[in-house]
Amino acid sequence: MTNRKLYALLDCNNFYASCERLFRPELEGRPLVVLSNNDGCVIARSAEAKALGIGMGEPYHRCRRLLDTHQVEVFSSNYALYGDLSRRVMDILGRLEPEVEVYSIDEAFFRLPQGSPEQIQANGRAIRATVRRQVGLPVSIGYGPTKTLAKIANRIAKKQPAHDGVFAILPGRNIDQLLSTIEVGEIWGIGRQSTRKLALRGICTGLDLKNADPAWVRKMLTVTGARTQLELRGTPCIDLEAAPSPRKSIVTSRSFGRPVTSLGDLREAVTTYMTIAAAKLRGSHQKTGCLQVFLTTNRFRADAPQYADSRAVNLSLATSTTAELIGRGLTLINELYRPGYVYQKVGVMLTDLQPDSCGQGELFVPPESPKNHELMTALDNINHRWGHDTMRYAAAGFTRPWWLRQAKKSPAYTTNWKELPVVKAW
DNA sequence: TCTGGGGTCCTAGGACCC
DNA sequence: TCTGGGGTCCTAGGACCC
Numbered sequence: 411m412t413n414r415k416l417y418a419l420l421d422c423n424n425f426y427a428s429c430e431r432l433f434r435p436e437l438e439g440r441p442l443v444v445l446s447n448n449d450g451c452v453i454a455r456s457a458e459a460k461a462l463g464i465g466m467g468e469p470y471h472r473c474r475r476l477l478d479t480h481q482v483e484v485f486s487s488n489y490a491l492y493g494d495l496s497r498r499v500m501d502i503l504g505r506l507e508p509e510v511e512v513y514s515i516d517e518a519f520f521r522l523p524q525g526s527p528e529q530i531q532a533n534g535r536a537i538r539a540t541v542r543r544q545v546g547l548p549v550s551i552g553y554g555p556t557k558t559l560a561k562i563a564n565r566i567a568k569k570q571p572a573h574d575g576v577f578a579i580l581p582g583r584n585i586d587q588l589l590s591t592i593e594v595g596e597i598w599g600i601g602r603q604s605t606r607k608l609a610l611r612g613i614c615t616g617l618d619l620k621n622a623d624p625a626w627v628r629k630m631l632t633v634t635g636a637r638t639q640l641e642l643r644g645t646p647c648i649d650l651e652a653a654p655s656p657r658k659s660i661v662t663s664r665s666f667g668r669p670v671t672s673l674g675d676l677r678e679a680v681t682t683y684m685t686i687a688a689a690k691l692r693g694s695h696q697k698t699g700c701l702q703v704f705l706t707t708n709r710f711r712a713d714a715p716q717y718a719d720s721r722a723v724n725l726s727l728a729t730s731t732t733a734e735l736i737g738r739g740l741t742l743i744n745e746l747y748r749p750g751y752v753y754q755k756v757g758v759m760l761t762d763l764q765p766d767s768c769g770q771g772e773l774f775v776p777p778e779s780p781k782n783h784e785l786m787t788a789l790d791n792i793n794h795r796w797g798h799d800t801m802r803y804a805a806a807g808f809t810r811p812w813w814l815r816q817a818k819k820s821p822a823y824t825t826n827w828k829e830l831p832v833v834k835a836w
Numbered sequence: 837t838c839t840g841g842g843g844t845c846c847t848a849g850g851a852c853c854c
Numbered sequence: 855t856c857t858g859g860g861g862t863c864c865t866a867g868g869a870c871c872c
Contacts, residue, residue, distance in 0.1 A: 446840035453840070471838035487840085514872045601870050632846060634870080661842055668837095710839055757841090815838090 414524045416553055416578075417560040417650070420503060420537065422496075423548040423568060423575075425516035426454035429492050430485045432546050433823045433831055442483040445470055448665040448814040449486055486816035494824045498545045506537055511651045519557060521650050527580060534576030553578035557648045558641035559585070561598040562616065581644065589616035589642065599638040604631050616642060656765065657694050662687040663704075663757020667815040670753045676705065676743050678807035683758045684739045685806060688732040689793070691760060692786060697730040699762035703742040708754035717751045728764050731782040732789070735760075736803060797826075 422428060426444040431437045441458035445451065452468045462480050464473055470484075477484060496515045504510050509521040522533065534551040541549050552564025559579045566588075567577035579585060594614055595605035607630050608614070613622055620642040628636040637647040662683040670676060680703060691698060704720035721742045729735065739758055792801050821829035 448838095448840065450838080450840050467840090469839040474838085517872075599870070603869060632869095634846070657843085659843075663841070665840070708839085755840095814840095 414555075415521050416524050416530070416555065416580075417557050417646070418520050418522060418534075418551055418553045419513075419557070419560040419564045420499075420518050420520065420549055420551050421564050421568065422499060422516040423550055424454060424456055425496075425547075426485075426487065426492055427456040427459070428547050429495050430483075430488070430820055431456070432495070433820070434483075437483055440483060441480055442485070443477065444485045444487055445818070447487060447816075448667060449817055450665065453487065484818050486819040488820050488822065490822045490825045491820065495545060495547065499541055499547060499549070502541055502544055503537065506540065509650060509652055512654070519560070519650055527578065530578045530580070531576055534578075535574075538575050548575070550575045551577075553580070555579070555581055555644045556641040556646045557650075558598050558638055559644070562588075562592055562596075565592075565596065585644070586617055586620070589620055592616035594619050597638065597642070599634055600631075604635060607631070656763070657696065658761070658763060660687050660690050660698075660760040660763070661757060662690075663755060664814050665755045666753065666812045668812060669708075670756075670812045671749075671751070673744070673747045673749075675807075675812045676747060676753065676756055677740055677805065678810060679756050679812055680739045680743045680758060681736050681803055681805040682807070682810070683756070684736045685732055685803060687758050687760055688730060688735050688786075689790060689798075691730045691763070692766075692790060694763075695766040696763045697728040697766055697768075698725070698735070698760040699728040699764060700724050700760070701735060701738055701742075702759040702761065703739050703746060703756070704759070705743070705746055705753055705756040707751050711752075714752055715750070717748055719746055721746050722759075722761075724762075727778060728762070728768075729778060729782075730766065731778065731786060732803065734782075736805060740805070 427442050430442060430444060439458065440456070441462055442456040443452045443459050443464060444454040446453045449470055451470060452464055452466065452473065455464055455466070459482055462476065462482070464476065464482070492515060500510070500512050500518055503518055503520065507520040507522065511519045513519055525533070530553050534553070537551060538549055541547060550564055550568040552560050552562065552567050554560035554563045563577045563579045567573050567575055570577075579588065592615060594600055594608050594616060595602070597616055597619070600608070600619070608619065611622075611626075613619055619627070619639060622639065624636065624639060627639050631638070640647050664679075664683070666679070670679070700722060702720055702722035704718070706718035707714060707716050709716065709718075723738055723742060725738070743756070789801055793799070821831070823829060823831050
């Protein structure tokens with residue numbers, strides 16, 4: 411029993427909002443929100459913005475008035491910035507803790523030996539202080555005997571200021587009393603549909619779910635629900651994944667910045683997204699055996715005719731060559747296109763991903779020329795060195811009127827020489 | 837006018853086989 | 855009233871996550 415391990419979750423507070431504030435310190439203490447791609451919805455809020463009652467996922471056009479009234483700072487999302495700051499936080503955690511799983515852009519699980527409550531507290535405070543000092547972002551850390559309980563502990567650490575950003579659920583403490591204060595829908599893995607089913611049976615709190623009949627839970631919420639229940643009971647079912655498993659699919663899609671009706675615009679967009687997806691594919695040293703294109707009209711426009719469809723093609727020889735993928739994608743969009751509709755979004759999806767090294771050939775298909783590989787490496791190197799759009803396929807278009815709206819984007823402070831912040835001393 | 841994007845896992849049901 | 859049974863594989867769709 412002495413070598414029992416404890417799970418922990420580090421989570422950056424209001425991550426995107428905090429990133430924006432990092433380079434605009436005058437916004438400290440002021441309400442601030444970050445919008446989704448295309449400036450569509452609110453996807454991050456500072457504490458002050460939450461207090462104003464601005465909901466997560468609320469459409470921008472619906473809360474614009476409220477934002478204006480309270481002079482809320484509004485930002486388009488800036489993933490280059492968030493990705494870079496995330497990497498810095500994860501690097502620090504990786505130096506401090508041996509067993510780390512980066513779970514999302516703003517969260518990481520880690521595992522450590524069971525210690526005294528004082529030792530756990532000290533561990534959390536040290537990590538928190540280091541991240542604050544070296545990156546400048548606030549984080550919260552929760553500890554528990556399972557990942558699910560660590561998630562709950564993290565939530566408490568964040569919500570109750572008295573804990574100062576660190577909270578541990580330790581064996582022997584009164585876990586049941588704590589679970590009785592947690593709404594079942596707040597638990598990791600319990601979404602809206604499950605919450606509704608559970609409510610019908612009078613299961614409303616974490617404690618209710620912990621004590622519910624396991625057979626019933628298994629039947630209603632499938633094995634994932636059964637696992638969650640076991641985790642609430644202190645039995646770890648969801649392991650730490652220290653080595654990230656290879657990606658299984660890649661999707662690139664965006665809403666259009668303005669309505670699109672022509673096949674020409676759709677073809678430019680497919681080319682652009684396929685270029686992004688192919689670069690990502692090579693970045694993870696994979697190739698794809700199946701590609702898919704989908705498009706859709708705006709489903710919120712009840713007055714407009716609706717159309718959505720997708721089409722896929724299997725490749726006899728897996729590839730990661732941009733030009734070939736673009737060619738296939740354009741054939742698919744030609745087949746999908748129907749005139750007379752106003753399109754809102756198009757996307758490409760690569761599935762059946764394989765490791766680059768996997769050299770399975772095909773009897774009646776000539777192997778891919780090694781020149782393709784050299785060309786792609788050169789392309790990637792140039793774009794990495796000089797910026798992601800330095801060399802591109804002409805079919806992607808030049809003016810791109812359909813490109814998404816990002817009216818309020820902050821500079822790429824940390825990833826672009828031209829946008830470095832300038833410090834003035836006097 | 838205006839409503840994000842990118843993933844994973846699980847299950848039910850159909851097709852197919854012997 | 856009767857119409858086999860059991861297994862595998864694939865896919866679409868649902869649910870969930872951040």
